[in-house]
Amino acid sequence: MTSFPHTRRLMQRGIDFLGTEYAVLCGAMSWVSERNLVSAISNAGGFGVIACGAMTPELLDAEITATKALTVKPFGVNLITMHPMLFDLIAVCARHKISHVVLAGGIPPKGSVEAIKDFGGKVLVFAPTLALAKKLLRSGADALVIEGSEAGGHIGPVATSVLAQEFLPELAEDHVVLVAGGIGHGDMIAAYLEMGASGVQLGTAFACASESIAHPLFKKAFFRANARDAVASVQVDPRLPVIPVRALKNKGTEEFTAKQREVAQLLDEGKVDMGEAQLQIEHFWAGALRRAVIDGDVENGSLMAGQSVGMVNTEEPVATIMQRLMDQSEAALAR
Structure with missing residues (x-):
């Protein structure tokens, strides 16, 4: 195992929070972030996240069970806040003792954060403004993902680099903050870590991995x-x-x-x-x-x-992608 000392030192808070080798969260991509890709990312030292999307509680239950059969490493579940059965989905996560739940797609409805924390789960949230981020963290959220407009899927209006400059100086000293959006190279990971981020979230970089079931x-x-x-x-x-x-x-x-x-x-x-x-x-x-x-x-x-799709040029195993990103980050920090 390559240690990547510079990268891991700056990621340490994120590593401790996620319980992983690297503080690299996989963005929840509907139909893509399922058992195969999620387990591969966790097995490669990152943190895989099941994209629940429009799944019923029964489908989520089956997906979690199948993922557990492929990895003993930590992984999480991403839930859409506007899902009409949100609290039933949280109950499924509770039964499986899911360690981390990501609430995405809007402000978490009343009681949802508490329902996750009641079974010992950690809550990750998104926030488009600094004021809302502070409010969510005061209200019990354990970590924040700041995602810029360069990201794939649902996006906000502001670039990742601007959000990082606004949020990290205010929040990074006291909170776990992960940066997402447009990250396709380890040098960018290094830059956000140096700014105070606890880790990063990547989606597009893993979408076409060998383990991805995408057509x-x-x-x-x-x-x-x-x-x-x-x-x-x-x-x-x-x-x-x-x-x-x-x-x-x-x-x-x-x-x-x-x-x-x-x-x-x-x-x-x-x-x-x-x-x-x-x-x-x-x-x-x-x-x-x-x-x-x-x-x-x-x-x-x-x-x-x-x-960052322009940096995705070939199908590779998740472990190869992760190794390259860490190599690039380490080289940048060593410079």
């Missing part, structure tokens, strides 16, 4: 793409607060624009309320992502990818 055509689309191909979705109606999604340009991005118009009209006609409207959008993404990841429909499906 060969999905992976090929990643290998062909460059940073400019990963574009953010456009909001059609300001009354419909759709969180932008970054994905590779294709017919699917155009279909999403049409879907927004359709849902906005249903809102106008009073046929759905805002909560239902947002759920319809989420279900659209879940279906579009499945078409691309599982079925290989790279024209009409959603190819969610971060801007």
